[in-house]
Amino acid sequence: MGTLTDPHNLLTVLEKDEWFSSCASELKQALVRDAKLHNYAAGEALYREGESARYALFCVIDGAVQLTNALHDGTPSLLVYLQPYHWFGDIALIDGGPYIRDAIADMDTQILCVPIQSFSHWLDEHPKYWRDIARLSINKLRVAYQVIGEPGALHHRLARRLWLMAQGFGSRTQNPSLQLVVSQEHLAQMMGSTRQSINAALAKLEGLGLVGQGYKSIEVHDLQSLLNHANHLDVGDSSGRS
Template sequence: MSDSAACLQRISSGRWFQSLPTELRDALGRSAQVRRLPAGQRLFARGDAPCGLYCVVEGRMRVGAVAASGKEALLALVEAPNWFGEISLFDGQPRTHDAFAEKPTTLLQVPMGALQSLLARHPEYWRDFALLMSHKLRMAFAMLEEQALLPAAPRLARRLLMLAGGYGAGDACQRSLQLPQEQLAAMLALSRQTTNHILKELEARGILRLSYGGIEILDYPGLCDAAQAGD
């Protein structure tokens, strides 16, 4: 089995990829290239030209924006089997954010030229890529609403649930999240102190167990209840 075929097999359980027509899955597989990034390496920067569609096979990508001052706005942590980079496929415009490897990361890349050629031959596949983008747009709207309307505690609980569910990319729920509190605070635009206080309260209730750089979900229904507290 080739390297790319092995990677495709590993991401085959992803909800979006699994839902594709067999012909489209095969076409993406034929065009896919394996990329391996060491921790901290940038894949692309805001303003870069479009370079195709990516899927995380192993590891994790950090997507956000870095100001001239060095302050970072963390938007998402992308793990397997999530795909990303589809916005530029639709509008042909430069990348909207920076993407860095959070840890040693293996990616599949389908280059822009291969995607454009495929879609020129099969315009019916545009809908499948639109569904990938619309799923993320729904999540973005939900997070904006939570940011505006919810107190910090239920907003944090909802983000943990979203991360545990892999942003809806698969059906499995991760009980153990490798997520430093500083990153969670950055994703929610909360202070480190506020984030720690909320997490400690959830730990005291037996919902979570905190460790260095990690959060373990002990009581999933309890975390769901905590996420609804602001409704």
């Protein structure tokens, strides 16, 4: 990962994220100008809920990050599982408030961290780029609306969640990843279910030929068929194509 200290190489890998690639060159340069690459060990917190924001934005370069929320009994609830090259942290940047979730490295992870003071000052001098920050947040809101109140049985809702994960929750719709590195335990936390129920739902999807299971991994065989199933269409039905 040492080659990523070269700004050109860093910009090249960041282009894999659709939001970043759609931004103007001036904004891209501002994002990486003062940014630092930080390494986090598995289980280490990038930040905790309620902490004052030190960084404007984060981007997963290598590894994975869990955004979690503590339930009433103190157990963590996994909200979203972020992998390369997902940008996050925009809420604190926009409203100036503290972080609203815990961000935990799920494995040895490298994160690009954009300092909030210098970047906020730059945005104030270049206000037209606040629209791009708003786009980043709205993309996440669109995904949230797809997840909230998902209809159907668990295997339907799981199909949609896997479909979203394959597309990086909207960050790589043009270049989706069909190999998902995620455990059944993480899926259970995200879906508010049990590992046993997730195992049964995955078995259902596997039996339909939609996915294949590996060790802490899931291979998506056909994204469109997975979405069709999430929308309660027959696996072979093409009427649900978007």
